[in-house]
Amino acid sequence: MDATEALEHHPHATPPIDPDPPRLPSPPPTATATATDPLNNPYASLNDLSHELSSLQELATRGSWRSILDKVARARTNHLLTKPHEHLTYLSFHLIALTKLRRFADAVAELDSLDSDLDSPNYHYQSYPHHYPNITGSMVPFVLRWLHAELPAKLGNRQETLDRFYTLLHFVRLKLSDSSKLSHFCVELWKKREVFVINTIISHHLSHKEFVICLALIKDLIGKSEGSSSEDKAALLSKLGYVQMQFGDLEGAKATFSLIEGLVSEGKGGVEMENLVSRNKALLYIVGRDYVSAVREYDVCIERDGGDAVAINNKALCLMYLRDLSDSIKVLENALERVPTAMLNETIVVNLCSMYELAYVNHSDIKRTLSNWISRVAPDDFDASSTRI
Amino acid sequence: MSGTQAAPHSLAFRVMRLCKPTFHVETPLRFDPFDLLTGEDLLNDPVAAQHLPRLLGSQSINSKSTESDLTYRSRFLLQDPYDAVGLSGLLVLPQSFGAIYLGETFCSYVSINNSSNFEARDIVIKAEIQTERQRILLLDTSKTPVESIRAGGRYDFIVEHDVKELGPHTLVCTALYSDADVERKYLPQFFKFIVANPLSVRTKVRVVKETTFLEACLENHTKSNLYMDQVEFEPAQHWSATLLKADDHHSGNDALTREIFKTPPILIRSGGGIHNYLYQLKTSALESAQMKVEGSNILGKLQITWRTNLGEPGRLQTQQILGSPITRKEIELQAVEVPSVIILEKPFTVHLNLTNQTDRMLGPFEVWLSQSDSHDEKVVMVNGLQTIVLPHVEAFSSTDFQLNFIAMKLGVQKISGITVFDTKEKKIHDPLPDLEVCYLYLGGLVSTLNIFVDSD
Numbered sequence: 001m002d003a004t005e006a007l008e009h010h011p012h013a014t015p016p017i018d019p020d021p022p023r024l025p026s027p028p029p030t031a032t033a034t035a036t037d038p039l040n041n042p043y044a045s046l047n048d049l050s051h052e053l054s055s056l057q058e059l060a061t062r063g064s065w066r067s068i069l070d071k072v073a074r075a076r077t078n079h080l081l082t083k084p085h086e087h088l089t090y091l092s093f094h095l096i097a098l099t100k101l102r103r104f105a106d107a108v109a110e111l112d113s114l115d116s117d118l119d120s121p122n123y124h125y126q127s128y129p130h131h132y133p134n135i136t137g138s139m140v141p142f143v144l145r146w147l148h149a150e151l152p153a154k155l156g157n158r159q160e161t162l163d164r165f166y167t168l169l170h171f172v173r174l175k176l177s178d179s180s181k182l183s184h185f186c187v188e189l190w191k192k193r194e195v196f197v198i199n200t201i202i203s204h205h206l207s208h209k210e211f212v213i214c215l216a217l218i219k220d221l222i223g224k225s226e227g228s229s230s231e232d233k234a235a236l237l238s239k240l241g242y243v244q245m246q247f248g249d250l251e252g253a254k255a256t257f258s259l260i261e262g263l264v265s266e267g268k269g270g271v272e273m274e275n276l277v278s279r280n281k282a283l284l285y286i287v288g289r290d291y292v293s294a295v296r297e298y299d300v301c302i303e304r305d306g307g308d309a310v311a312i313n314n315k316a317l318c319l320m321y322l323r324d325l326s327d328s329i330k331v332l333e334n335a336l337e338r339v340p341t342a343m344l345n346e347t348i349v350v351n352l353c354s355m356y357e358l359a360y361v362n363h364s365d366i367k368r369t370l371s372n373w374i375s376r377v378a379p380d381d382f383d384a385s386s387t388r389i
Numbered sequence: 390m391s392g393t394q395a396a397p398h399s400l401a402f403r404v405m406r407l408c409k410p411t412f413h414v415e416t417p418l419r420f421d422p423f424d425l426l427t428g429e430d431l432l433n434d435p436v437a438a439q440h441l442p443r444l445l446g447s448q449s450i451n452s453k454s455t456e457s458d459l460t461y462r463s464r465f466l467l468q469d470p471y472d473a474v475g476l477s478g479l480l481v482l483p484q485s486f487g488a489i490y491l492g493e494t495f496c497s498y499v500s501i502n503n504s505s506n507f508e509a510r511d512i513v514i515k516a517e518i519q520t521e522r523q524r525i526l527l528l529d530t531s532k533t534p535v536e537s538i539r540a541g542g543r544y545d546f547i548v549e550h551d552v553k554e555l556g557p558h559t560l561v562c563t564a565l566y567s568d569a570d571v572e573r574k575y576l577p578q579f580f581k582f583i584v585a586n587p588l589s590v591r592t593k594v595r596v597v598k599e600t601t602f603l604e605a606c607l608e609n610h611t612k613s614n615l616y617m618d619q620v621e622f623e624p625a626q627h628w629s630a631t632l633l634k635a636d637d638h639h640s641g642n643d644a645l646t647r648e649i650f651k652t653p654p655i656l657i658r659s660g661g662g663i664h665n666y667l668y669q670l671k672t673s674a675l676e677s678a679q680m681k682v683e684g685s686n687i688l689g690k691l692q693i694t695w696r697t698n699l700g701e702p703g704r705l706q707t708q709q710i711l712g713s714p715i716t717r718k719e720i721e722l723q724a725v726e727v728p729s730v731i732i733l734e735k736p737f738t739v740h741l742n743l744t745n746q747t748d749r750m751l752g753p754f755e756v757w758l759s760q761s762d763s764h765d766e767k768v769v770m771v772n773g774l775q776t777i778v779l780p781h782v783e784a785f786s787s788t789d790f791q792l793n794f795i796a797m798k799l800g801v802q803k804i805s806g807i808t809v810f811d812t813k814e815k816k817i818h819d820p821l822p823d824l825e826v827c828y829l830y831l832g833g834l835v836s837t838l839n840i841f842v843d844s845d
Contacts, residue, residue, distance in 0.1 A: 041440050042436060042440070043436075043437065043440040043441055043444050044440075044444075045444070046426065046444065046448075049426055049427060049441075049444075050426070053426060057422075057426070057448065060465050061460040061461065061462040061465055061466070062460050062461060063460075063461035063464060063465070085428050088428070089425075089426065092425055093425075096418065096420075096425075099418060100418055123428075125428065125430070125431075134434070135431070135433070135434045135437075136430070136433065137428070137429075137430025137431070137433045138428055138429050138430045139428030139429075139430070139431070140428060140429055141424060141425050141426070141427065141428060141429065142423075142424035142425075142429040143420050143424045143425045145429075146420075146424070150416065153416075182433065183432065183433060183435070183438055185432055185438050185442065186430075186432050186433055186438070189423055189432055192421065192423075192470060193424065193429075195470050196421065196424070196467075196470065196473050199470065199471060199473035199474045200416060200473055202474050203414065203415070203416040203417075203473065203474050203475040203476070204416060206414045206474070206475075206476065207414050207415070207416070209613075209614055209659075211614060211656055212656060215650070215653075215654075219646050219649070219650055222645060222646050222649070223646050231469065232469055232470060232471070235469045235470075235471040235472075236471050238471075238478070239471055239474050239476050240649070242412050242476050242478055243476070244654075245412070245699055245700065246411065246412050246698055246699065247614055247616050247654070247656060247696075247697075247698070248615075248616030248618065248695070248696025248697055248698065248699075248700050248701070249616055249618075249654045249696075250618075250696070250700040252649075252654065255649070256649065259645075259649070279478055280478075283478065286409075286480075286699065287409075287699050287700040309479075310477055310478050310479050313479055313480065314478070314479070314480050317410055317480050317482060320407075320482070320498065321407065321547075323498070323545050323546065323547050324545075325498070325500060325543070325545055326543070341459050341460060341461055341463075342463070344461075345479070347413045347479050347481055348479070350481065350482075350484070351480075351481060351482050354405070354482045354484070355482075357403075357405075358403050358405045358498060358500055359403070359500060359502070359543065360502065360504075361401050361403065361502050361504045362504065379461045379464065381418075381464065
């Protein structure tokens, strides 16, 4: 059952618009509540937004994507979704689950099965005034547009994905250009979406080592980041530093990292920022082949935050470059056991398996032990092929 | 009597190339709750705008602490906007041997594993690189053998070698050891790789007036983009070099972006990308006769340092780059004085100087204006003796003489064809390439003199 079947268009006319309508209490959740009545908040919990949304969100944070597929299927079969937008929310969770489980062809098929284009009036609040009185605009969750752009690359059509993301960027910018219609909060939200889309575009170009265009896009983002928090600016500049380091511009990376340190001393700091600065420092030690100092910096990070997976992983690699393969393995194994939800990451598993392959002539046994442990602990979307068994 | 079957080895070498790690990059599937849990325009509604930020804000990662959080929310929710770039700083070990190029450093982790149930003792380990031309020893524990590797244990080392030859290379690892069996065992293992050429450099040299221009085109034959960290021209003795660059385009809306992006990096694309460098070279020597040497003209060489991921360096220098050969200028002919006003069909005199730039006496000479083969009207005619005889000129000295002409055509004219013939050595000196008009070179037919002929 797809979203369009449930969306009915009610053709009765809307009442004449009173410029200053009295606000009347109406049955939740579609009614508008008085601004001064906190007890009648129509959005007290996630379930007010959509049917059993709390449960969906909970499953998602636990990585139980197969359960989400079941839940969506059940909701559709048993006609549990009564409002048009709920179908779109459930569709979004369904698509994310399929994509997370690497069932890309299924995800594309489902998205293609929508009868209407995402910009169709079928997905406008004002098309269903008895469901959504006084609400106008698109009910499409932005994530659906993002997935529509991302999925072709998963099936091998990278060019289509890039084209769709650049088109999506244009769409977002058009929304922003007409910002007089939007509330301040909406403008901020659409600006965030603009940054989200640019970031995704950067990650695609980066995967293909198209560094020059990444620099141009990051430069654009830096220009837009004037009003951001120090933490966000530091995060963005760190990406720039990593890109510079990745293609070999060490002087550029050094200069970028020292800009970040300047930001941190301005801001209030906090463990996140302090660890970011320390990890950046460690990277500079690594490129200078001073692995001992890099390990020291990473230890400081781990002391501050025992779940800093990047610090732990990178420290283990440094130990390897210091000829200490045994300790590098121990660092990763211990951390996986101690903070699995932070450490269970496909890249970290790939690194550990590379170390096993070097350390043991018969490494299949130890990799199997790891694989068994992973299958007990990992979320549904964990890519088990990372153990290369 | 030992059996014909070789006893199995207790030890085995495991090898992993240890070039620099890379950053993991992957487009994440992580979202902002506002992009998933509501319609994209719902926040237009004032009621939604009033309540949803608080509700959805509580869903974000930052509202929960990291260590006690036992969910995988960081695989689903964005923590900061730039998480969407998918570049967390997580490093990955090299996943394959990859390609290796001249000028790079070969670095490898070597681990000797004892997978048997017995201790291995007195292990003499050697590691060397063998190429077509030589063997280079990287490690030798003969003087201090490794005492023991227990059952299930390992001995590790890291070797490094600057690659300076092309073609096939073999990393040979050998271990001579004792285990439970009586005889000492010898384990050789071979790991082969091929070194290829990363770059080719094509040069062009052009001389314009007193300046020599050198254009160097670098082409990248590797599978990675190469960041040109330093490309420097080291001029030969008596030369100086300046790199010519286009003006930097200082774009950027604000001081911060201008600061960060002020020098765009030079990245040569993998698999055939090119970049050109242009140098202006000048001789720092005085323009004295003694400095002009026959034969090859060595300009200098290029020193190239490139970097790949995480700054992994490679270094090469080119062979000596040659300029155009300097023609031996035994004799220099110069116009010393030309009249400022030359009237048509009236005689005029040009004062000339002939300099002997060799260390021996030359001459005597004959000087004449050779007839051009074309049927164009003559520009000038020689007035008086058609052939002037000049006496010997001593080494490094000169002689002055005059030529008398009658101008035949109006306007700016060139006199070509002033020829100098050495009567003793019986030769006309070789012509030189296109030259500035203010000099008269021994070029036979190429000597030219610019004059302006006016009418009466």
